[in-house]
Amino acid sequence: MSSHFNYQINYGAATTAAPAPARVDPAAPLYASEDGVVASLSNNECIFQVKRSGETHVMTFQVLQALDQVREFRSLDEHVSRILATVPGLNVQRDDVARVLDSLIKRRLLVSDRSFLERAGAAVDREPAPLRAVFIRACDRPDQAAHLLASLADNERRHRANRHYVLIDDSTSRDAANRHRDLLREFARATGCKLTYIGSAERERLIEKLARAVPQAAAHLPALVGAGERGRFGGGRGWNLALLLSAGARAVLLDDDHRLPLRRLEDARDGLDPNPAGTATTRFYRNIENALGAGEEVDEDPFELHLAVAGHPLGAAVGRQRYAIDPQALRGLTLSRLDHLHGDAPVLATHHGAYGSSRSESGQWLYHLSAEDRAEFTRDRDSYLRNVEVGSIWYGYRQARATGVATFTPFALDNSVMLPCTNPLGRGEDALFSRVTELCHTGALMFELPVAVGHVQETQRRRSSVTLAAHTPRFNYFVADFIRTRLPEFSADDPAQRLGLLAAHLRDVAGASEQGRVRQLQEYLAYARADLIERLQGQYDNAPDAPIYWQADVRSIIEANGRSLITPGVPRLADWPENIDGAGCAERLRAETSELAGFFEAWPALWNYAREQGERLLGAV
Known part of the structure; x- marks a missing residue:
């Protein structure tokens, strides 16, 4: 474990004028703080563990607060000015803050742009496959x-x-x-x-x-x-x-x-x-x-x-x-x-x-x-x-x-x-x-x-008729969003094992009751449409000078999706027939997730055999 930081930033009644904003020097090196996990040691100290490396450091909460203020890549002068301007009741000189930042650099808690670029460019290239x-x-x-x-x-x-x-x-x-x-x-x-x-x-x-x-x-x-x-x-x-x-x-x-x-x-x-x-x-x-x-x-x-x-x-x-x-x-x-x-x-x-x-x-x-x-x-x-x-x-x-x-x-x-x-x-x-x-x-x-x-x-x-209607994703997007939003992080390193875990989760979806599958579809469509409304509303609010015909269409899309949230109707995905009912949607979800799970389960053995065959498989056509 690293030794204690010896710098203390003191808080008290502000007695100096607000610092002038730092001049942005395009030639100055940039620094950003590492992400980490914090655990308290006492009223004044904590342990900071760097997520990337696992290194631990003991520091005061005041230094931790300074570290939190320098998360974005900016020059040291900009970081100092930000700390002086944003931390309330700070009663120190610029040189004191600069010394704290210098100590963070020495302990590799502040990363320079050069160090980051060396990290991004450090790799041993290999001869790629033909x-x-x-x-x-x-x-x-x-x-x-x-x-x-x-x-x-x-x-x-x-x-x-x-x-x-x-x-x-x-x-x-x-x-x-x-x-x-x-x-x-x-x-x-x-x-x-x-x-x-x-x-x-x-x-x-x-x-x-x-x-x-x-x-x-x-x-x-x-x-x-x-x-x-x-x-x-x-x-x-x-x-x-x-x-x-x-x-x-x-x-x-x-x-x-x-x-x-x-x-x-x-x-x-x-x-x-x-x-x-x-x-x-x-x-x-x-x-x-x-x-x-x-x-x-x-x-x-x-x-x-x-x-x-x-x-x-x-x-x-x-x-x-x-x-x-x-x-x-x-x-x-x-x-x-x-x-x-x-x-x-x-x-x-x-x-x-x-x-x-x-x-x-x-x-x-x-x-x-x-x-x-x-x-x-x-x-x-x-x-x-x-x-x-x-x-x-x-x-x-x-x-x-x-x-x-x-x-x-x-x-x-x-x-x-x-x-x-x-x-x-x-x-x-x-x-x-x-x-x-x-x-x-x-x-x-x-x-x-x-x-x-x-x-x-x-x-x-x-495409305009689809554009102006309520957002109705297809089944493949449903699965992609399921992976992104619902699956836990997998620990397995083997991609075949990870594919098998995905298949198991899809079979879990298929194994739900009819009511449970309908509810999952309803929740997904509500999420997709509410997310679209929120993003479109932000676009609308940020473009007050946009032409009226653009504004009218944005409102139409928001209203179409809003109506579908208030009166959701049958939870149909876009691939499925328009006249399908709720039970039919539940059955389609069961059948298609089960079938896709089967494909994922079968794939590793197929791929491994094909790899062993190499050019011979293509030559056998």
């Missing part, structure tokens, strides 16, 4: 796939990477499947790249092979990775199959409505933004053609750009100039908000924004834009009515960032450690995958690059 293939999920949209393959062919001619491409076809139309095969043959002739097509027949062969090798998972395989069902969105099936075929390696994941090149905004900048609350940038365009030409084309090979990060520790990325953290970017942040930025944290997935069509089915997120983006969103009534449908936008970040979870489909994946499966059915499979990955791999990161991929849907969608 890239297995670029996997493309396709489903009944050959025209979209044609655009994607044409852009990939252009990229191959430019960079001559000669990668392996695998098209996972979830089409229910025979004509669409035949067209996909023709497109792949044309792509192979144009590029010389290795191509693999996986349709319904190829899936059946893989399912039979996996079922023989892992018989305990056989009952789950048709739903987990099997062919598509007409009328039900099942993007998670192709996702799960790509994870098995790339087990033990790295992979890139594309959808058929994507297209290259990657693009960046003109004001994008190097470096990594350490602020976990950093917001994305949204820009709006008159039509899809204008959106597709927005920003600047990225000259580099898009795959190498992402693979330079995916599969490496964070420290290897921030150690390079492209993703270095500017010390001044730490200003105002506390160490507790930067816990995720440790150098040896593995980057398991990389993400990027999108230009063209929106990737969301609702536009409620538009009413949480920054003031700058809101001004463009609401520039005039005609453009506002066009923008609410979110059909022609650029969405992404100006600067790279690292987070524990992400919302949209990743680009590059490090599947050398077991990545979990996602729900094969329903939208929101990407958000669920991200949340379960965070659960399985504590401290691992998703890395967002300040670039965007083209995204062009087959038809323009009207």
